[in-house]
Amino acid sequence: MKLKDLEIKELIKNIYPCECGLIHDPKMERIEISEHGTEEAIRFILNKAKGRIMVISDEITFKIAGKRVYERLKEVNKETYSYVIPQKNNIPVIPNESTIGETLIRMPLGIDFFVAVGSGVVNDVVRNISYHLGKEYAVIGTAPSMDGYASITSSLIINNVKESCPGQVPKGIFADIDILQNAPYTMLTAGFGDVLSKYNAVREWRFSRDLNKEHYCEEIAEMVWKAADKCADSASLLKNRDKKAVTGIMEALILSGIAMGMYKNTRPGSGCEHHIVHYWDIEFIKRGWVHPLHGNAVGVALCVICRLYDLIKEKLPVEVTDLNTENIENILKSAGCETNPKTLGIPEDIFHDSILYGYKMSSSKYTILTHLNKYDKALLEKCAQILTKQYYIDIL
Ligand SMILES: [Zn+2]
Numbered sequence: 001m002k003l004k005d006l007e008i009k010e011l012i013k014n015i016y017p018c019e020c021g022l023i024h025d026p027k028m029e030r031i032e033i034s035e036h037g038t039e040e041a042i043r044f045i046l047n048k049a050k051g052r053i054m055v056i057s058d059e060i061t062f063k064i065a066g067k068r069v070y071e072r073l074k075e076v077n078k079e080t081y082s083y084v085i086p087q088k089n090n091i092p093v094i095p096n097e098s099t100i101g102e103t104l105i106r107m108p109l110g111i112d113f114f115v116a117v118g119s120g121v122v123n124d125v126v127r128n129i130s131y132h133l134g135k136e137y138a139v140i141g142t143a144p145s146m147d148g149y150a151s152i153t154s155s156l157i158i159n160n161v162k163e164s165c166p167g168q169v170p171k172g173i174f175a176d177i178d179i180l181q182n183a184p185y186t187m188l189t190a191g192f193g194d195v196l197s198k199y200n201a202v203r204e205w206r207f208s209r210d211l212n213k214e215h216y217c218e219e220i221a222e223m224v225w226k227a228a229d230k231c232a233d234s235a236s237l238l239k240n241r242d243k244k245a246v247t248g249i250m251e252a253l254i255l256s257g258i259a260m261g262m263y264k265n266t267r268p269g270s271g272c273e274h275h276i277v278h279y280w281d282i283e284f285i286k287r288g289w290v291h292p293l294h295g296n297a298v299g300v301a302l303c304v305i306c307r308l309y310d311l312i313k314e315k316l317p318v319e320v321t322d323l324n325t326e327n328i329e330n331i332l333k334s335a336g337c338e339t340n341p342k343t344l345g346i347p348e349d350i351f352h353d354s355i356l357y358g359y360k361m362s363s364s365k366y367t368i369l370t371h372l373n374k375y376d377k378a379l380l381e382k383c384a385q386i387l388t389k390q391y392y393i394d395i396l
């Protein structure tokens with residue numbers, strides 16, 4: 001049986017000694033994305049927690065699900081506590097040292113089990129805190145917006161710089177379909193963009209395998225690719241918040257997170273489209289601006305990198321997996337996703353420089369940007385100019 005043929009609930013039941021030489025361990029006990037996701041979560045948490053339970057949400061997710069989860073848990077376990085991360089100055093919660101510190105200060109001692117109710121930020125905060133306290137946690141997702149649900153690391157902002165900080169995989173991931181379906185549409189498109197970016201992640205992994213003999217696992221690559229295919233097939237249904245399309249995105253996001261955990265590296269789930277977005281994020285944070293949702297930016301960066309490959313693929317020393325740029329852009333557009341950095345709100349200078357310096361965002365991952373910087377800087381500069389002209393002057 002190929003990994004790509006397993007349903008996600010089946011996949012997490014085993015550990016897989018693989019032909020690639022690694023043993024792939026999904027390290028998760030339960031995934032339930034259904035009409036009864038929250039109810040299943042409550043049963044699971046009550047069964048796992050041997051003492052005090054801490055439910056952490058933000059102001060929005062508390063109203064959506066956190067309050068109900070807290071009250072239902074407290075009916076059975078009197079030592080259940082709730083903390084709602086406050087929003088400050090009307091800007092979305094930032095997962096930084098201040099948020100982590102304040103959450104710890106407000107918490108009672110002796111918590112045995114943590115519950116994160118939310119998506120990106122709440123999950124990153126709880127993953128980090130529970131890890132440092134040596135306790136397990138589960139997450140109840142409120143939006144299919146990013147692929148960090150199953151991640152082992154927390155993306156935090158420390159001293160105004162985004163860092164990948166230590167964390168742990170949640171024991172369970174749960175979500176109610178109707179909550180996911182009713183998430184703000186920008187969160188649905190963000191999830192969709194993040195899933196589609198896996199095409200480029202796999203392409204670049206193969207590129208480095210062929211060029212540098214980098215270790216590679218076809219089982220994992222195929223699994224991630226198939227999850228992206230499945231979402232791409234139902235792109236046009238997303239606008240109606242179709243149940244199958246939304247569930248597909250959530251499962252694909254969780255699956256790509258698991259794939260990165262099973263490979264013990266983010267290689268299967270992120271390529272230089274993520275590095276470009278990382279560059280944009282850092283520049284926005286430096287200026288005190290709120291950057292676009294991760295997946296919406298990643299979807300745009302995927303289009304940019306596809307155009308970059310089109311400009312230089314004939315000049316590469318190895319053949320690369322062909323992604324049809326027009327097709328990728330049309331799939332994203334049919335799901336209502338942004339495909340252009342200018343309309344996403346990325347200033348021209350930041351965009352231009354992200355092509356030149358995006359490679360700096362990862363010291364270990366070999367991508368097309370690393371390659372061009374190493375062997376043909378003049379070509380990289382020319383490409384940055386051409387792409388900037390395409391998006392900002394010719395107005396695509
Ligand atoms: Zn493998």
Ligand SMILES: [Zn+2]
Nearest residue numbers: 147194294298
């Ligand atoms: Zn991502």
